[in-house]
Each structure stands twice: as C-alpha cells, then as structure tokens.
Amino acid sequence: MNDHPRRPTLVDVAEHAQVSLATVDRVFNRRPGVSAKTVERVELALVKLGYRPDPAAVRLARGIRFNFCFVLPTGTNTFMSMLAAQVDRSLDWLGDQSAFGDMLRVDVFDPIVLADALRGLIGRYHGVAVVALDHPAVRDAINALVENGVYVVTLVSDMPGSKRHRFIGIDNSAAGRTAGTLIGRFAGGRKGKLGLIAGSLSLRDHAERLFGFQQVIGADYRNLAPLPALEGNDNAVRCKALAAGLLADHRDLAAIYSIGAGNRGIVEALEESGRARDIIFVAHELTEFSRRFLLQGSMDAVINQDAGHEARSAARVLLAYATGQPMIDDQERIRIDIFLRDNLP
Amino acid sequence: MNDHPRRPTLVDVAEHAQVSLATVDRVFNRRPGVSAKTVERVELALVKLGYRPDPAAVRLARGIRFNFCFVLPTGTNTFMSMLAAQVDRSLDWLGDQSAFGDMLRVDVFDPIVLADALRGLIGRYHGVAVVALDHPAVRDAINALVENGVYVVTLVSDMPGSKRHRFIGIDNSAAGRTAGTLIGRFAGGRKGKLGLIAGSLSLRDHAERLFGFQQVIGADYRNLAPLPALEGNDNAVRCKALAAGLLADHRDLAAIYSIGAGNRGIVEALEESGRARDIIFVAHELTEFSRRFLLQGSMDAVINQDAGHEARSAARVLLAYATGQPMIDDQERIRIDIFLRDNLP
DNA sequence: CTGTTAGCGCGTTCAG
DNA sequence: CTGAACGCGCTAACAG
Numbered sequence: 171m172n173d174h175p176r177r178p179t180l181v182d183v184a185e186h187a188q189v190s191l192a193t194v195d196r197v198f199n200r201r202p203g204v205s206a207k208t209v210e211r212v213e214l215a216l217v218k219l220g221y222r223p224d225p226a227a228v229r230l231a232r233g234i235r236f237n238f239c240f241v242l243p244t245g246t247n248t249f250m251s252m253l254a255a256q257v258d259r260s261l262d263w264l265g266d267q268s269a270f271g272d273m274l275r276v277d278v279f280d281p282i283v284l285a286d287a288l289r290g291l292i293g294r295y296h297g298v299a300v301v302a303l304d305h306p307a308v309r310d311a312i313n314a315l316v317e318n319g320v321y322v323v324t325l326v327s328d329m330p331g332s333k334r335h336r337f338i339g340i341d342n343s344a345a346g347r348t349a350g351t352l353i354g355r356f357a358g359g360r361k362g363k364l365g366l367i368a369g370s371l372s373l374r375d376h377a378e379r380l381f382g383f384q385q386v387i388g389a390d391y392r393n394l395a396p397l398p399a400l401e402g403n404d405n406a407v408r409c410k411a412l413a414a415g416l417l418a419d420h421r422d423l424a425a426i427y428s429i430g431a432g433n434r435g436i437v438e439a440l441e442e443s444g445r446a447r448d449i450i451f452v453a454h455e456l457t458e459f460s461r462r463f464l465l466q467g468s469m470d471a472v473i474n475q476d477a478g479h480e481a482r483s484a485a486r487v488l489l490a491y492a493t494g495q496p497m498i499d500d501q502e503r504i505r506i507d508i509f510l511r512d513n514l515p
Numbered sequence: 516m517n518d519h520p521r522r523p524t525l526v527d528v529a530e531h532a533q534v535s536l537a538t539v540d541r542v543f544n545r546r547p548g549v550s551a552k553t554v555e556r557v558e559l560a561l562v563k564l565g566y567r568p569d570p571a572a573v574r575l576a577r578g579i580r581f582n583f584c585f586v587l588p589t590g591t592n593t594f595m596s597m598l599a600a601q602v603d604r605s606l607d608w609l610g611d612q613s614a615f616g617d618m619l620r621v622d623v624f625d626p627i628v629l630a631d632a633l634r635g636l637i638g639r640y641h642g643v644a645v646v647a648l649d650h651p652a653v654r655d656a657i658n659a660l661v662e663n664g665v666y667v668v669t670l671v672s673d674m675p676g677s678k679r680h681r682f683i684g685i686d687n688s689a690a691g692r693t694a695g696t697l698i699g700r701f702a703g704g705r706k707g708k709l710g711l712i713a714g715s716l717s718l719r720d721h722a723e724r725l726f727g728f729q730q731v732i733g734a735d736y737r738n739l740a741p742l743p744a745l746e747g748n749d750n751a752v753r754c755k756a757l758a759a760g761l762l763a764d765h766r767d768l769a770a771i772y773s774i775g776a777g778n779r780g781i782v783e784a785l786e787e788s789g790r791a792r793d794i795i796f797v798a799h800e801l802t803e804f805s806r807r808f809l810l811q812g813s814m815d816a817v818i819n820q821d822a823g824h825e826a827r828s829a830a831r832v833l834l835a836y837a838t839g840q841p842m843i844d845d846q847e848r849i850r851i852d853i854f855l856r857d858n859l860p
Numbered sequence: 861c862t863g864t865t866a867g868c869g870c871g872t873t874c875a876g
Numbered sequence: 877c878t879g880a881a882c883g884c885g886c887t888a889a890c891a892g
Contacts, residue, residue, distance in 0.1 A: 174582050174615050179885055190863045195887070203861060225611050226571040227885035230868045237519050259843070266570050270519050347857035355815075358703015386857065470700075473858075478845050498604070500823050506858035512692035512731065513818075513851035524869055535879040540871065548877060572869035575884050 178219040187215035198223070225495070229268050236269040236492045239291055240325070240484070241300040243278030247404050247431040248457040249477065253301075253326065256481035264485050269492075271485065281305035289314055297321035297488035299338070302329035304374045321491040325484050326475070327375055335491060338484050338504060340475045342375040345506050346382025346429075349452050352471050352508070353425045354391035356450045362424025364396040365416040369404035369430025379429045379454075394424060402432045410435030417443040425450035434459055437468045456509055464511045474507040523564040532560035543568070570840070574613050581614040581837045584636055585670070585829070586645040588623030592749050592776040593802040594822065598646075598671065601826035609830050614837075616830065626650035634659055642666035642833035644683070647674035649719045666836040670829050671820070672720055680836060683829050683849060685820045687720040690851050691727025691774075694797050697816050697853070698770045699736035701795045707769025709741040710761040714749035714775025724774045724799075739769060747777045755780030762788045770795035779804055782813045801854055809856045819852040 184194045189212060196204050197212040198221070204212075215221075240257045243250055254273065261271040272295075276287045281303050288311035291298055298315055302308055302324045309332045315322050316333040328337040353364065364387065368376040380399055387394055397416070402409035409432030416423055417439060426449060428436055433453045440446040446468045453460060456474040463469035483502045490497040509515075525543070529536045534557060541549050542557040543566070549557075560566075585602045588595055599618065606616040617640075621632045626648055633656035636643055643660055647653055647669045654677045660667050661678040673682040698709065709732065713721040725744055732739055742761070747754035754777030761768055762784060771794060773781055778798045785791040791813045798805060801819040808814035828847045835842040854860075 174580070176580070177610070177615075181885080191886085192864075193862060196862090199887085205861060208861080222610065224575075224613065224885055226574045226613060228887080229571045230569070230575055231886040231888085233868050233887085235519070235521070263843075265522070265567065268569065268571060344857055348855060351855050351857050355701045356703070358701070358705065360703065382857075482843075482846065498608075498827075501827065503860055505852065505860055507850065508853040508855070508858065510693060510696050510853070512689055512696050512727075513853065515848055515850055526869080536870085537872085537879055544871085550877060553877085569869055573871080576870040576872085578871085578884050
C-alpha cells in the first residue's frame with residue numbers, strides 16, 4: 171500500500187538546497203530578505219522535488235479563522251427557504267474548514283435597511299455573500315465593503331456595476347430564453363397566446379427572464395403571441411387570480427410562463443379550468459410543489475437553479491478568495507437546469 | 516474581526532473535565548482503557564463545549580496518505596477523453612488532500628483484461644473508481660477488491676449485483692425516458708417514425724436508455740413509431756451510414772435518438788439529406804461537437820452527464836469512505852442535464 | 861541576510 | 877486506568 175512516494179516537505183527541500191527551513195519558507199512564500207543566489211538555489215530545489223504545500227499544515231500553522239456572512243432576504247417564498255436551509259449546511263461545512271459563518275436575514279424589499287445592514291458588516295467579516303437588491307444604496311454598500319477589504323459575492327441576484335468579486339447564480343436572460351424555446355417547441359407549431367406572470371418587473375432577474383423569453387418567441391415562434399406580462403408579487407393567491415383571468419379571457423391560450431414564484435396558485439387556476447393538460451405550463455425553481463406538479467402533469471417543465479450548489483459554491487468561493495487558493499471554475503459555474511417529469515433528481 | 520468564539524479544542528475539553536488531553540482523546544475516539552465515570556465526565560464536557568475535531572489537525576497528526584486508482588477505458592470517444600481529463604484534475608486535487616491518485620487505462624472491451632487489472636490493484640490502493648463493464652469476471656474482481664478492504668465506486672457505468680460501495684453516474688433508463696419525452700413533446704402530435712442508433716445493445720447503459728425511451732414513447736406518444744434500434748459501435752462513419760439509411764428508407768422519419776456516440780456521422784447524414792431542420796435529433800453527452808450542433812440547429816437537445824462532476828465526486832466519495840468522514844449526498848448526486856441551445860454552460 | 865525555535869490541534873507512544 | 881511528551885508540515889517570532 172505504501173510504494174507510493176511520500177510527498178516532499180519543506181524540510182526535504184531545505185536539505186536539498188543546503189539552507190534552513192525558514193529560508194525555504196521565505197522563498198516559497200515570496201517574502202523578502204533572501205539573497206538572489208540563495209533564492210535561485212532554493213527555487214531550483216523547489217521545482218526539482220516538485221514541492222507542493224500541505225494545505226492542512228498551512229491552515230493549522232497559520233491559525234487564522236475566517237468569518238463570513240450570508241445575507242438573505244426575510245421573505246418566505248419556497249426557494250428562499252430552501253436557499254436558507256442550504257446556507258445553513260454550508261455554514262457548518264465552513265466550521266470544518268477553520269472558518270466561521272453567520273447568516274443574516276434582512277428585509278430585502280427595503281434597500282436602505284439592506285444597505286445599512288451590509289455596511290454594518292465592515293470590519294467584522296472577511297467575506298460576505300449577499301442576495302442583492304438592485305438599488306444604488308445597495309450598490310454603494312457593496313462597494314464600501316469591497317473597498318474595506320471584504321470579499322463580496324452576490325448570490326442568486328447579481329448587482330452588476332458594483333465592485334463585487336463574483337456573481338454566483340444563473341444568467342437569467344438565458345434562463346428566459348430556455349423557457350421560450352421549451353414552450354415554443356412544446357407548442358409544436360400550434361397558434362395561440364402566451365400568458366406571462368412575473369413577481370415584479372422591477373426585479374432585475376424577472377425582467378431579464380422576460381426579456382430572454384420574448385426574444386426567442388419573437389425570433390423563432392411567430393405562431394405564439396405573448397400577452398403583456400402581469401405582476402403577481404410572488405404571491406399564490408394573486409397569481410391564481412391572474413391565471414384565472416388569462417384562462418377566462420383567452421380561449422386560445424397556449425401556454426403560461428411563470429417567471430417568479432406563486433406557482434401553486436397558477437396550478438390551482440389551471441386545474442379548476444379543466445385545461446391543465448392542454449395548456450403548457452413552464453415555471454422556475456424546483457420545490458416540493460413544482461416537483462409534484464411535474465409528476466401530476468399540470469406543469470411541463472421547470473427551469474431550476476440549484477440552491478444547494480449555490481450555497482456551497484458561495485462558501486467555497488469566499489474561502490478560496492480569503493485563503494488565496496485557486497478555485498475550480500468549472501465546479502463553481504451554476505447551471506440552468508431543465509427538469510421534466512423524467513429527470514427529476 | 517475577532518469577536519467570534521474560538522472553537523473548542525481537546526485541551527479545552529480536558530480542562531473542563533479535569534483530565535488530561537490523552538484521556539479526552541481516548542473517549543472521543545472510543546478507545547478502551549477509561550473508567551466508566553471518567554468517560555461520562557468527559558462526554559459531558561465534550562457535548563457541553565460542542566467539541567468538533569479540526570480536520571486539518573487530524574490529517575496532519577495521522578499522517579496517513581491514501582492511495583486511489585481510477586480505471587478508465589482506453590477507448591477514444593470524446594466523452595471518455597473528457598472524463599480522463601477531468602480525472603486528471605481530480606487526481607491533483609487529491610494530492611492536496613493528503614491523498615494520492617493514479618489513473619489506469621485498460622481495454623474495457625476485454626473483460627478478462629479488465630478483471631485482471633482490477634485484481635492487481637488489491638493491496639496497492641485504498642480505493643478504486645472504475646468504469647465497469649458488465650461481465651461476471653469483472654463483477655468477481657470488484658467483489659474481490661471489496662473483500663480485501665478496498666473501497667470501490669463504479670463510475671459512469673454501474674455493476675449492479677456487485678459489492679461496490681457506490682455508483683457514481685446517472686440513471687440511464689431515466690435518461691432514456693427524458694429523451695423520449697423531449698422527442699415526444701417536440702414532435703407536437705405529428706405522426707412519424709423514430710430512428711434509434713445505439714453503440715451496442717449489449718452495453719448495459721445503452722440498453723437501459725433504449726428501454727426507458729421506448730417505455731415513454733409507447734405510453735404517451737402513440738403517434739410516433741420507433742424503428743428497430745441499430746448498432747453503430749459508437750463510430751461516426753458507421754453511424755453516418757445508418758442514419759443515411761434511415762433517411763432514405765423513411766420519408767416520414769420524425770426524429771432520431773442517438774443513444775451512444777458517433778453523433779458527428781449522424782449530423783453529416785442529416786445535413787446532406789437537407790432534412791436536418793425538420794427532423795428532431797436528440798443525443799447524449801455535451802462535447803465540443805454536440806455543442807456546435809446545438810448552436811447550428813442540427814441537434815435539438817443533448818442529455819448530459821457532467822464528466823467533471825463525476826470525476827470530482829468519485830474522488831470526494833473515495834476520500835470520504837477512506838477517512839470515515841460524512842459526505843454530502845446532495846452534492847454527490849449526478850444529475851441528468853438537459854441542454855438546449857439556450858442553456859449551454 | 862539566514863538559522864533556531866516555539867507552537868497550531870491532534871494522534872500516539874511510553875511511563876507512571 | 878491515566879498523564880506527559882513528541883511529532884506531523886508549516887508559519888512566525890526572535891536571534892545571530
């Protein structure tokens with residue numbers, strides 16, 4: 171079992187280069203105070219032995235603990251609850267990585283409150299992951315954090331134009347295009363109207379999804395005519411009323427695209443109309459509800475972003491920034507999942 | 516930045532319980548030689564302080580290095596090359612986790628060679644990840660590994676009925692069902708024939724995909740009539756000939772489902788027939804080619820398993836088994852991805 | 861400019 | 877049955 175070579179340590183390199191351990195450390199960590207020729211000799215040994223630091227030992231020796239904070243909205247929609255649950259799990263994963271995490275839930279609909287909360291984090295955390303709200307005050311707060319040396323990632327909802335280090339979430343206009351293609355293809359050339367129900371069009375992600383959707387329908391599916399987008403405030407009751415209205419007003423309704431939350435209401439309206447199996451229904455986010463709707467056939471496809479993946483990714487990325495370690499970009503890319511009844515996880 | 520509580524160490528617990536560090540260690544690691552009352556006192560302190568071991572320190576102190584081996588087929592199809600590349604990256608990730616990995620490429624089409632290669636790994640590795648081939652000799656070899664204390668995970672292709680600890684890959688019959696639903700829905704009620712091109716029907720995963728596909732079409736899309744499945748040996752040239760044959764023989768061909776590899780050939784045949792835009796084409800695995808075909812419209816959907824995810828997952832799972840650490844099941848579940856032109860990563 | 865040394869938190873002897 | 881002491885690979889003071 172042990173015919174595999176032991177990985178070289180700093181001591182091995184030191185011996186090989188005829189210097190002390192500390193000198194090798196200085197060279198490897200590019201610290202000053204070493205003569206040019208010594209540097210050269212050590213670097214030679216370093217590459218010759220193929221030295222790579224043992225991260226466990228590094229963390230142990232450094233002994234610093236990083237503190238991170240996740241800022242999520244207080245809202246109670248299912249997706250945000252799932253995200254919060256997943257963030258909780260990431261938090262205690264962080265606990266095992268000589269790090270520490272807190273979760274803060276603030277009213278995201280009040281930008282000033284959010285901005286103040288963010289500013290209050292300065293000096294207390296090495297990194298912050300925040301579900302951003304598109305508002306100048308929030309952007310300024312994010313920039314203030316960054317300028318004070320805090321690593322900031324936006325989660326789920328981005329804040330372009332800010333100095334955030336990275337966005338962890340999906341491209342919402344691509345998600346909207348995906349919804350458009352699914353509905354367009356599922357319609358199979360049939361003529362008809364398209365009902366669009368968003369949470370709020372002043373939410374950047376909803377607006378982007380709508381944009382992508384209309385782009386595809388306009389370009390490739392002229393047989394389908396999108397109706398003006400309605401706003402259901404991510405509320406099931408309100409969404410149900412809107413959907414019922416669409417169903418009553420348009421005998422030729424071919425599909426409904428739900429851009430935000432409140433899908434339970436839409437399904438109720440569909441079922442009550444008796445047209446649930448005829449009308450294509452595509453929505454976002456895989457929850458216990460949308461899963462059931464897919465299985466029972468009242469929903470045709472779900473476009474999803476994996477909350478668990480996003481939460482873990484945020485934790486990994488913040489830790490990587492803080493420790494200066496490289497990250498696996500591939501692994502941190504959040505995909506736009508498409509779920510049908512058949513490929514549910 | 517440091518108003519966060521330092522996590523308790525064994526020393527803290529020892530002080531709290533009025534015993535020595537060594538005793539706490541014995542209790543925590545359930546080693547014998549501690550009186551009942553001492554055990555009790557220590558355990559109380561343990562939970563009271565909420566002790567959790569520092570994994571970095573544990574690994575450092577133990578100093579064991581785990582050796583793992585990835586066994587992949589020598590074949591040169593694009594997916595396996597991608598997998599190999601991703602395994603390479605996982606290998607050097609393992610290098611950072613006080614572990615060590617090798618990759619072995621063997622001719623998977625010769626079960627005896629594979630079985631012998633696997634047997635040769637006994638005693639040399641703590642864990643093995645293998646792209647299995649469905650054959651009794653291989654099953655026996657896997658069982659022999661397990662019986663000799665080696666952790667075994669099957670990768671991409673499972674070996675049910677063996678003692679392997681875990682399978683890392685997708686449910687292929689669900690993948691087949693997904694293909695069926697996509698084609699069924701994209702056809703939009705149109706009548707027509709379905710062309711099926713597999714690599715080899717004696718490959719378990721291809722057979723399962725076919726099964727799932729036919730199940731869905733038979734149940735939900737009676738307007739579509741599957742033709743007998745053809746075998747293209749994952750070879751582009753042969754696949755092209757088969758596809759050309761299908762196109763020539765069936766004016767009412769509605770779709771082609773490519774179960775295995777060789778998609779380049781199929782696209783060529785489709786393009787040359789001039790019917791590429793009319794005929795629905797669904798295939799497996801996102802490669803540089805299928806990506807291009809999606810974008811240019813000759814392919815309509817790709818059903819994918821993420822090779823990078825699989826390679827990383829195998830490494831994480833083997834390490835978790837070896838160290839006895841818990842794994843995040845959620846994270847290790849390989850999804851059946853659906854990619855359209857619009858949601859390409 | 862370079863070397864010595866004391867830990868980091870834990871596992872593991874080896875005495876008592 | 878229990879405790880003291882050393883070492884894993886590395887960082888960070890502190891000497892020289």
